[in-house]
Amino acid sequence: MSANASLGRGLFLALVTAVYVFLMLPIAIVVALSFNSARSLSFPPQGFSLRWYVAFFQSEPFMDAFVLSLWLAALATATAVLIATPAAIYYVRHGGRWRELFRLYVLAPLLLPEILTAIALLFFYYEIGIGTKTVVGLYIGHVVVCLPFVFLQVTASLYNLSPSLEEAARSLGAVPLTTFRRITLPLIKPGVINGALFAFIISFDNVSISLLLKGIGTTTLPMQMFDYLRWGSDPTTAAASTVSIVMTLGAVLLVDRFVGLRAMRY
Amino acid sequence: MTRLTIAGLEKRFDRTFAVRGIDLEVAEGELVSLLGPSGCGKTTTLRCVAGFEAPSGGRIEFDGSDVTPLPPEKRDIGMVFQNYALFPHLTVKQNLSFGLEMRKVAPAEIDRRVADVLAMVQLTGFEARYPRQLSGGQQQRVALARALVIEPRLLLLDEPLANLDAKLRDEMRFFIRSLQRRVGITAMYVTHDQAEAMVMSDRIVVMFDGLIHQVGSAEDIYDRPTTRAVSSFIGLANFLDGAVAGGADGRWMLHTALGPVACGAGHTPREGDRATAMIRPEAIALEADAASPDCIGGTIEERYFLGNLADYRIRMADGSILQVQGEAHAPFSPGGTVGVGLAQARAWLVRDAAA
Amino acid sequence: MNGLSRGKLLLAAPIGVALFVFLVLPYLTIVVMSFRVPSTTAAYAPGFTIANYAKALTDELYIGTLVDTLRIALTITVICLLLGYPVAFHLARTPSRWRGLLYGLVLSPLLVGVVIRSFGWIILLANNGVINQWLVSMDMPRVRLMYNEFGVILALVHIFLPFMVLPLVGAIQGIDPKLEEAARSLGASRRRVFLRVLLPLSLPGIQSGTILVFVLACGAYVTPMLLGAGRVHTTTTSVIQLLEQFLWPFGAALSLVLAVVGLLAVALYVRLSARWMRGLA
Numbered sequence: 001m002s003a004n005a006s007l008g009r010g011l012f013l014a015l016v017t018a019v020y021v022f023l024m025l026p027i028a029i030v031v032a033l034s035f036n037s038a039r040s041l042s043f044p045p046q047g048f049s050l051r052w053y054v055a056f057f058q059s060e061p062f063m064d065a066f067v068l069s070l071w072l073a074a075l076a077t078a079t080a081v082l083i084a085t086p087a088a089i090y091y092v093r094h095g096g097r098w099r100e101l102f103r104l105y106v107l108a109p110l111l112l113p114e115i116l117t118a119i120a121l122l123f124f125y126y127e128i129g130i131g132t133k134t135v136v137g138l139y140i141g142h143v144v145v146c147l148p149f150v151f152l153q154v155t156a157s158l159y160n161l162s163p164s165l166e167e168a169a170r171s172l173g174a175v176p177l178t179t180f181r182r183i184t185l186p187l188i189k190p191g192v193i194n195g196a197l198f199a200f201i202i203s204f205d206n207v208s209i210s211l212l213l214k215g216i217g218t219t220t221l222p223m224q225m226f227d228y229l230r231w232g233s234d235p236t237t238a239a240a241s242t243v244s245i246v247m248t249l250g251a252v253l254l255v256d257r258f259v260g261l262r263a264m265r266y
Numbered sequence: 267m268t269r270l271t272i273a274g275l276e277k278r279f280d281r282t283f284a285v286r287g288i289d290l291e292v293a294e295g296e297l298v299s300l301l302g303p304s305g306c307g308k309t310t311t312l313r314c315v316a317g318f319e320a321p322s323g324g325r326i327e328f329d330g331s332d333v334t335p336l337p338p339e340k341r342d343i344g345m346v347f348q349n350y351a352l353f354p355h356l357t358v359k360q361n362l363s364f365g366l367e368m369r370k371v372a373p374a375e376i377d378r379r380v381a382d383v384l385a386m387v388q389l390t391g392f393e394a395r396y397p398r399q400l401s402g403g404q405q406q407r408v409a410l411a412r413a414l415v416i417e418p419r420l421l422l423l424d425e426p427l428a429n430l431d432a433k434l435r436d437e438m439r440f441f442i443r444s445l446q447r448r449v450g451i452t453a454m455y456v457t458h459d460q461a462e463a464m465v466m467s468d469r470i471v472v473m474f475d476g477l478i479h480q481v482g483s484a485e486d487i488y489d490r491p492t493t494r495a496v497s498s499f500i501g502l503a504n505f506l507d508g509a510v511a512g513g514a515d516g517r518w519m520l521h522t523a524l525g526p527v528a529c530g531a532g533h534t535p536r537e538g539d540r541a542t543a544m545i546r547p548e549a550i551a552l553e554a555d556a557a558s559p560d561c562i563g564g565t566i567e568e569r570y571f572l573g574n575l576a577d578y579r580i581r582m583a584d585g586s587i588l589q590v591q592g593e594a595h596a597p598f599s600p601g602g603t604v605g606v607g608l609a610q611a612r613a614w615l616v617r618d619a620a621a
Numbered sequence: 622m623n624g625l626s627r628g629k630l631l632l633a634a635p636i637g638v639a640l641f642v643f644l645v646l647p648y649l650t651i652v653v654m655s656f657r658v659p660s661t662t663a664a665y666a667p668g669f670t671i672a673n674y675a676k677a678l679t680d681e682l683y684i685g686t687l688v689d690t691l692r693i694a695l696t697i698t699v700i701c702l703l704l705g706y707p708v709a710f711h712l713a714r715t716p717s718r719w720r721g722l723l724y725g726l727v728l729s730p731l732l733v734g735v736v737i738r739s740f741g742w743i744i745l746l747a748n749n750g751v752i753n754q755w756l757v758s759m760d761m762p763r764v765r766l767m768y769n770e771f772g773v774i775l776a777l778v779h780i781f782l783p784f785m786v787l788p789l790v791g792a793i794q795g796i797d798p799k800l801e802e803a804a805r806s807l808g809a810s811r812r813r814v815f816l817r818v819l820l821p822l823s824l825p826g827i828q829s830g831t832i833l834v835f836v837l838a839c840g841a842y843v844t845p846m847l848l849g850a851g852r853v854h855t856t857t858t859s860v861i862q863l864l865e866q867f868l869w870p871f872g873a874a875l876s877l878v879l880a881v882v883g884l885l886a887v888a889l890y891v892r893l894s895a896r897w898m899r900g901l902a
Contacts, residue, residue: 008811016711019704019782020723023730026741026779029751033744040749083635090632106636108644113840115857119876120647123654123869126664144643147636167318168351170338172416173368182364186355205734207843212864222736229740229847241737248732 031245034238052239062240065224072135072220073203076142080150080199083143085192088154089184093163110148114208117144122212133215141209146202150195157191197255201248267294268328268419268452270315276323277310284310286476288324297446297453299463302473303499308456309424311473315454316422317341328419339368344413344451346423350405352397358384358408359393365416383415386445403434410442414449421446421453427462439465460500464488472496488546490532494616497544504545504588506613510535518615523584524562527608531615541615547577547591549612552598553605561605564588569600580606655873664869673874683859683875687882690855693770694838697777701785701834702827704778709789709826710819714798727786735780739847742776743767746848772848780844781837785830792826793819824898832887839883 033040037049056062087106091099109117121141125132161184169179210220219227221244228237270292277285285307292298300308313319315326317338325334333341344365353361359380366376384390387407397405406426413421426442427435443466446453457463463470464484472480472487472495480492491497494505508522518535520527520543529543556563564580567587571594578590578598588606598604655673660666677683712723730738745751746766753763766772796819804814842857849858856879863872 005811012707012711015704016707019708020726022704022779023726023782026738026745026776027730027733028741029744030737030741040744083639086632087636090629094629094632102633105640108640112644112648113836113880115840115842115861116651116876116880117644117647119860119864119873120651121643122864123650123873124643124647126869127650127653140643144640147640151636162349162351164347164349164351165353167338168345168347168353168412169364170318171316171343171345171422172365172412173339173342174364175337175339178368183353201732205732205736207735208840211842211861222734225736225740226843226847229736229743230850237740241733241740244737245733248734249729252732 027245030238030241033235034242036235036238039235052235053243055236056239056243059236061219062221062224062236065219065221066240066243068135068218069204069221072139072142073200075139076146076203077196077199079139079143080146081192081196084147084150084195085154085188087147088151088158089180091151092155092158106151107148109145114145114206115211117141118208118212121209125213132213135215135218138210138213138215138220141213142203142206145206145209146199149198149202150192153195153198154188154191157188157194161187193255193258197251200251204244204248267450269294269330270420270452270454271327271330272311272315272324273327274324275311275314275321275326277307277314277319278322283476285314285321288473288476288478290471290478290481292452292454294452295450296468297443297455297466299455299457299467299470300473301457301460301463301470301499303458305475306473307476308458308471308473312422312424312454312456315420316343316345342416342419344416344418344421346406346409346413346421346426348425348428350397350409350426350429352405352408352412354397356396357393358389358395358397358400361397361408362412362415365412369416379415383411386414386448387411402430403438406430406438407441410445414445414451419452421451423453423455425456425458427457427459435462442466464500472499474499489612490530490614491544491616492532494542494544494618497614497616502547502589502591504547504550505616506543506545508541508543510537510539510541510615512537520613520615523586524582524608527613528610529613529615533615533617535615542618543613544616545608545611545613547589548575550588550590550592551607551610552578552590552592552596553607554597556603556605558605558607560609561607562609563603564606566598566600566602566604569598578604580604582606651873651877654870655877657870657873659868659870661867664867673871674878676871677874677878683856686854686859687856687879690839690857690879691882691886693774693777693855694835696774697781697838698785698831698835700774700778701782702831705782705785705789705830706823706827708782709786710793712786713790713793727783730779731783735843736847738780739776739844742772742779742844742848746772746775767848768850768852770849770853773845773853776844776848777838777841780841781834784833784837788829788833789823789826792823792829795826796822821898824894828891828894832890835887835890836883839879 034052035048035050037047037051084106091103091106095102104111118141121137121144122132125134125137130137165183165187166179169183170176174182205222206220207222207226210223211226214220214223221240225237225240228234270290272288272290275285275288276283288307288311290298300311302308310319314321317333317336321334325332327333328341353364356364362380362383363376366379371379380393381390384392387410389404389407389411392400392404392408397408400408409426423442427438430438439462455463455466464487467484469481469483470487471478474495479496480487482490487496487500491500497503506520506522506524506527508520508527511519511521511526513519516530518529518531520529520541522543527543527545535541553561555561562582564582566578567581568579570577572591574594575591576594576596576598578592580588580590582588590606592598654665656669656671657665657673658668658670659673708727712720712727715723743750747753748763748765748767750767752766756763766775800818800822801814804818809817839855840857841855842861845853845855845858856875860872860876860879863869863875
């Protein structure tokens with residue numbers, strides 16, 4: 001390779017590496033701060049400590065928010081799976097002429113700005129009189145934004161499922177319900193689990209919906225961190241962040257180990 | 267042992283007809299092949315018999331009773347798919363038990379029947395394996411076993427050997443056929459491979475464009491094809507056009523550009539009609555002397571040695587090329603002249619379209 | 622429709638109804654809200670008016686904010702494209718044993734949540750943050766990296782970069798490397814191969830990525846709030862502020878104005894890039 005070409009290639013790789021570092025840097029910084037014994041991150045770092053984790057686990061607001069986020073994510077995920085899985089089956093197996101329109105409809109929460117959806121729900125709850133600060137309202141908002149993710153994963157899984165498997169079951173005497181229970185469902189389980197994982201992460205980390213629909217006195221973990229950060233930087237937030245990261249990373253690794261991740265397809 | 271009747275079957279998808287009107291009777295214990303090129307409607311016909319497609323017109327009857335409104339799970343059929351369609355999350359034994367469980371057979375009986383059918387397909391000992399642990403041929407045998415273990419009224423096979431390599435395909439053809447004979451089950455077999463159809467079937471149904479062109483034994487189809495399409499699809503053929511000039515009792519004279527040719531026919535052409543005669547390459551004799559009686563002269567353009575035969579392309583006086591196959595070691599070579607025994611060749615008149 | 626089809630429609634019914642009630646109707650509510658009369662004692666007063674739109678479209682302050690929002694979103698999109706394309710190219714063409722790891726690196730920020738990532742930037746960019754501490758330790762003056770547009774743009778580029786990289790990787794992976802080889806064998810320099818082969822063929826991916834990032838950037842709230850801390854105003858932060866002040870009708874009108882303007886910008890962009898794509902062909 002000519003000198004010019006190697007130089008060009010070297011610069012290219014340097015740029016790419018720099019971007020990767022750029023992507024990782026802020027996250028690494030937060031994790032580093034959470035273990036710092038001092039109040040703020042200084043160069044060089046002052047010492048290793050777990051005091052901020054202690055503070056986090058002892059902080060009632062943070063713990064309440066953490067628990068709420070977990071509950072909310074679990075319920076929203078379960079609901080999204082129950083609603084989006086039949087929708088995916090309908091889309092892949094029984095589409096009809098309006099198939100693509102249906103797909104667009106289901107993906108709408110993904111295509112529309114989340115903050116706008118949050119505003120829409122805020123106004124809607126007010127107009128129909130159920131109040132804007134209810135946990136149920138918050139839960140519904142989470143379900144709405146989670147639906148497309150489950151739908152996408154289950155449809156991807158169904159595409160990989162040859163229709164002849166279901167036909168074979170029927171040719172052997174299985175009525176459609178039995179076919180679904182014994183053949184389709186077990187084989188789309190990986191897709192459903194992947195979808196559930198995405199939904200869980202989307203709900204747990206969600207900010208836009210939680211921002212506008214959170215109740216008085218009840219708040220999610222990201223919102224709690226946001227409130228803390230608006231009024232100053234506390235390394236407890238760093239500990240909260242790290243716990244949050246470990247949780248989502250753990251969930252991903254767990255699912256990957258048992259099910260195997262597939263890239264999201266649009 | 268079930269009699270299958272297909273009456274007036276039609277199937278339309280949007281604007282196009284996949285099947286345009288099919289009538290067929292399959293007797294008890296018979297294996298009938300649906301043979302034709304892609305898109306001829308053979309798979310659609312099979313799927314209508316199975317119940318996966320609802321006909322746009324016509325009826326399907328098993329033993330005289332109308333099954334057309336019944337869904338597949340109520341028709342008591344056994345089906346073998348091209349891609350085997352073995353349930354990947356179930357073992358071989360669970361795959362085989364599936365149909366028996368649907369029929370509420372007792373567990374002890376299930377075990378016995380599964381063991382029997384595995385012995386029949388020579389896969390005893392494979393009960394605990396998963397489909398992904400089996401070779402293509404083994405998977406196909408499991409698929410066959412799964413369809414047979416439920417003792418269905420009808421066996422339907424949709425190009426089951428298409429995904430196997432040539433040698434395995436050969437073996438499996440005989441295997442399936444002997445199994446079908448032994449069990450005595452009525453079977454319908456879809457294939458685009460003529461050799462397969464000829465080896466396996468009691469009768470062959472040749473289809474083009476949604477219509478049946480001919481139903482008959484392998485000899486019927488090969489020696490006495492009804493239409494040009496059938497004769498082109500099965501084996502090789504030379505075609506000569508000419509005018510019909512006299513004849514009776516199924517033997518006719520056709521006046522072609524290369525002289526008069528004596529033909530057989532399955533239909534009755536009219537004197538003076540334009541007609542086409544089909545002659546198989548191996549049905550034409552070659553003589554070294556171009557002036558031999560009943561021979562017309564021609565020049566050998568190409569010769570291919572095929573091992574058991576030699577294949578010649580011979581240019582005739584009117585410029586046309588005839589394909590002739592003969593003895594492998596005959597002394598004819600490119601450039602030489604040869605006598606082509608056209609007048610006495612086994613020629614057969616074919617129609618252009620299905621009746 | 623026979624009984625079987627009706628049964629199958631039941632599969633789609635839950636999501637159909639759920640989204641109609643909780644997505645379609647709420648969005649219609651925004652439209653209705655934008656025509657309501659503002660009130661100081663409740664979310665709105667009885668009656669309807671177009672005054673909200675008149676204000677949103679004529680008030681200098683809000684027009685200025687809108688322009689700023691579009692400008693910031695555009696800047697973010699362009700930077701993401703410039704940084705994201707090399708990364709996407711590298712990822713698409715790298716041998717597969719590294720690909721999983723690199724994919725993970727690109728995707729992992731998405732697992733983390735926007736609040737945490739913004740927090741990381743606060744630690745880095747604050748006046749007594751990591752970077753400024755390092756500058757001070759080298760006897761250099763502090764630099765205002767936060768509470769201004771620079772900080773907001775930098776952090777948002779970080780947030781949205783994966784959304785640019787992923788569609789691009791898909792598009793570049795779809796380009797047969799043999800095309801590049803063929804062009805090189807015909808004598809084209811690397812630069813020409815890029816301009817005449819790679820760029821045109823990756824345009825669909827560029828289009829998806831840029832539209833995605835632009836729309837996301839217009840709707841960003843958390844990061845501008847945290848890194849701009851009241852000094853940087855986007856239309857979205859203004860809308861949320863209005864909502865907090867119970868000025869809902871005007872907030873609705875403003876958000877719809879942003880949405881429509883954004884949509885028009887994207888539509889214009891698609892038109893222009895289609896023409897440009899044809900021009901390059």
